[in-house]
Amino acid sequence: MLTSQSVAASADNGEPVGLNNTLHEPVSATGVAVPDHVYTVPARNGRAVRLTCGQVIRIINTHGTQVCDTWAFKADDLSEFMSMEHARAWIDRIIPRVGDPLVTNRRRPIMTLIADTSPGVHDTLMAACDAYRYTTLGVKDYHDNCADNMRMALKAIGLRAREVPQPFNVWMNIPVASDGSVQWLAPVSKAGDYIDLRAEMDCIVVMSACPQDIIPINDNHPVEVQFVVLSPSEA
């Protein structure tokens, strides 16, 4: 049995680990998706998809209750990536709105949020869940987690990132009170809500259907999300 301790030790080397099928089910060997095809990110799994500049990815909250941790990496240099700490400074907000560019750690737009049918409640503040998170929550054995999903999804298309950046936690409901305290609540989106993100450079988008089932951010029941790379005519 792979324990959380051994998994954590492996993750320290930056190598993908995990016990779900993310590593074996890429959208294609290169990460290129068929336009207009609806792909599923199964519950607790991750997927990576390659976008060319100008392409739009639609991420769909199939059941309305699921958080999707989302990353974007520059296609030819994964050390440049969508960075929430730079994005917040760029847009002067802690949650992106429609029209907002999302910049990289080199402060240039990598994607723009161009549509959002949900109430716009997302999170940029909380680290991806990882093996350490579940260990501190009392889990003894391996627990699927977004950090491993990101590593596995990239590895599944032959790529590797040197770190797990702060994700754009789409639909994650983390209200910040006036005293700076936060809560971890279920999403306020409804079934079928989607966001559209337009690539501003060639990039790799990684999504993880967050497997958190101990605190209520996924309404205590992690499920799948879906995504589509839109044909130019639809975007």
Added chain:
Amino acid sequence: MLTSQSVAASADNGEPVGLNNTLHEPVSATGVAVPDHVYTVPARNGRAVRLTCGQVIRIINTHGTQVCDTWAFKADDLSEFMSMEHARAWIDRIIPRVGDPLVTNRRRPIMTLIADTSPGVHDTLMAACDAYRYTTLGVKDYHDNCADNMRMALKAIGLRAREVPQPFNVWMNIPVASDGSVQWLAPVSKAGDYIDLRAEMDCIVVMSACPQDIIPINDNHPVEVQFVVLSPSEA
């Protein structure tokens, strides 16, 4: 003349660059400080200091108007570092308070905030200023920045980190409104205010007296800060 373009290109390689004296003025060759000695981080410069587990560093806002970007790295493995995105999740707050542990990207405490004489207005949301930041603000030539200061301060004691983590921006006043928008304001601390951070593991603390002089976070006039590694009897 070193331009911001050439500097940015160098920074992409992770190598320290910069035109101030940070690289040449370490507290000592190894980063070990003399206990109780008051060191100065000159305006627009950075310093790295080595702490053993249990030691306390006092960072002093000499003039009350200065932001100090602060990082902590595990002494024997700089890939583990104080991580604001993990710390926020740990303390359920966006600004640490006295008594709060600050955890690493592996979710274990590296420092604890044990004293704060200021009103407690700090920031964990905004990336360190960097060459890209000043380019986007219209600066043509090299501008001192906290990211380069961090790299130079580490290099000055023979170390290198593979990334510039989100810093703990001590005294930086970034109020978050109920609609998620943020402002960039001058510090509310007073001259002589200090914070005490206790090391929970052997670590390297890096401080940068933020050189931002275009927006008012340093009251439009970057100045020095000071620090002291306290003797055990005082901590």
